[in-house]
Amino acid sequence: MTDDCAECGFAYDLELAPSVASLAGEYAARYADLLLRTERSALARRAEAGVWSPLEYACHVRDVLLVQRERVLSARRTDTPVATPMGRDERVEHEGYALQDPSDVARQLTDAASLFGNVLHRLPAVDWERTLVYSYPEPAERSLRWVAVHTLHELRHHLLDARRRLPRPAGAEN
Numbered sequence: 001m002t003d004d005c006a007e008c009g010f011a012y013d014l015e016l017a018p019s020v021a022s023l024a025g026e027y028a029a030r031y032a033d034l035l036l037r038t039e040r041s042a043l044a045r046r047a048e049a050g051v052w053s054p055l056e057y058a059c060h061v062r063d064v065l066l067v068q069r070e071r072v073l074s075a076r077r078t079d080t081p082v083a084t085p086m087g088r089d090e091r092v093e094h095e096g097y098a099l100q101d102p103s104d105v106a107r108q109l110t111d112a113a114s115l116f117g118n119v120l121h122r123l124p125a126v127d128w129e130r131t132l133v134y135s136y137p138e139p140a141e142r143s144l145r146w147v148a149v150h151t152l153h154e155l156r157h158h159l160l161d162a163r164r165r166l167p168r169p170a171g172a173e174n
Helices: 014-037 040-044 054-077 088-094 102-121 125-129 144-164
Strands: 131-134 140-143
Touching: 014 054, 014 102, 014 144, 040 054, 054 088, 054 102, 054 131, 054 144, 125 144, 131 144, 140 144
Parallel strands: none
Antiparallel strands: 131 140
């Protein structure tokens, strides 16, 4: 089974895992820039029913970083814990993603990337191979190396999703 993403072109290279801490910070800065430089109405608008707005994608990524941090910490404390699903779809409504202030989300997303990155920076080499049972897309035992790379994929993929949902500037090419 390959985890590579045909939609965004992301390749799951597990050797990237140690660099994910700094890459997460770089992606968080890109989200923050998008959130702080785009009109709120454009950020909160859903282009079509059932597809998240750019603001909702940013909130989701913030929460992914926090959840993944806890999963990594859990795998360091316990042998092969089962990762509880984060309830990604329920969170959109339960936490009011579309109503959140973009500047707050930018700050929180940057902080979440820093917290996640700190946990990865502190992983001893042997702990990268610790495992947990990850439930998505189907239950499977995954290494912390995979969790880090999967989180990087989430950051990258959803930034593309968010940008695709924004109106194109006048004169922009397709």
